Amino acid sequence: MSEATQDPVEEQRFFRDDWYGEEITGRHYVRCEFHEADFSEAVTRNSVFTDCVFGNVRFNASRHTDSAFTGCAFKRCNFFDAEFTGCKLVGATFTECELRPLRVTGGDWSFAGLAGADLRTVTFQGVRMREADLTGADCGGAVFADVDLSGAMLHAVKLPKAELRGSDLSALDPLNAELAGAIVSPEQAAVLVTSLGLRVRA
Template sequence: MTELIEDSSFHNEDWYGEELIDRAYTRCSFRDVDLTEAISRGTVFTECTFGNVRLNASRHVDSAFLRCTFTRCNLFEAEFTGCKLTGSTFHECALRPLRVIGGDWSFVALSGADLRGVTVQGVRMREVDLTGANLTEAVVSDVDLSGAQLHSARFTRCDLRGSDLTALDPTTVELTGAVIAAAQAVVIAQALGLEVR
């Protein structure tokens, strides 16, 4: 039975190591809440706001953060496995090292984010906003980046193998040392107007 919590505010609370199992938070506000090493499983946050929330080393499995806003939150060593974050926004958050395996991060706003060294594998990130984001030495493999906003993003020494790069304009991003597969090289060459035979 899912526990429903709506229109509630949580301020200066200590939820260190808390287990959030099968809960549904709607339009709730979390400010200065300590969720370090917390675990969420099957929990859904809809249109919630997180301000100065510590999510260090937290683990999230099959949970959802739908159209949520994260401002100045700390996600150091946080992990998301099979989670849905569609339409969520991150402002001035500490996001590294972050690990995301599977799930749907479409329409997520990560413009200007410092994502150096993060791991993102097998994730759907359609129309994600990575404008100006720094993904130096990150692993972004088997990721659906179709329709993504990638202008001025840095993919220096980033592992992009298996990802959809059809939205990538090689003239507006930094790709030095990035690792791609042969089929992706063809996509990038075509984006440059080259004819591959």
């Protein structure tokens, strides 16, 4: 991931700004606030947002590549049809956000706060999500393929018909999750069986 190339903009407040379709490349924002802004169809590349707050922001059909949103708080934002590729959202929190459909490929979402989020049918492919908080999240029909979920908080997570192959499920307690119809590999099945205290013998 490339670093931002411009001098950082610090502690500024943006209210109802129109960023529709804008190309945001190499920028850096620190502790800024964005309220009721429109980032629909915007594209970010190699940009960094550090400890920023986004409130009621529209990210509809936006595309983010090799950008970072570390420690950012997203409140009541809309990510309809948004894509993140190779992005870093370590410690980002999502509160009352519309996250469907969302596609995430690569990058690091460790420690992300997604408790109670509606993540049905979203796609996370090859993403690092260590110690992410997915407590009570509804991930029915979602894809978590080759995702590092080690240490993740998965209590009461709903994963019916989810695609989980290739992901680290060591933090998942099958007794405290909904897994009906979820797709796992034989190796993952062995991990889940072991977590239930069972021993498999030929």
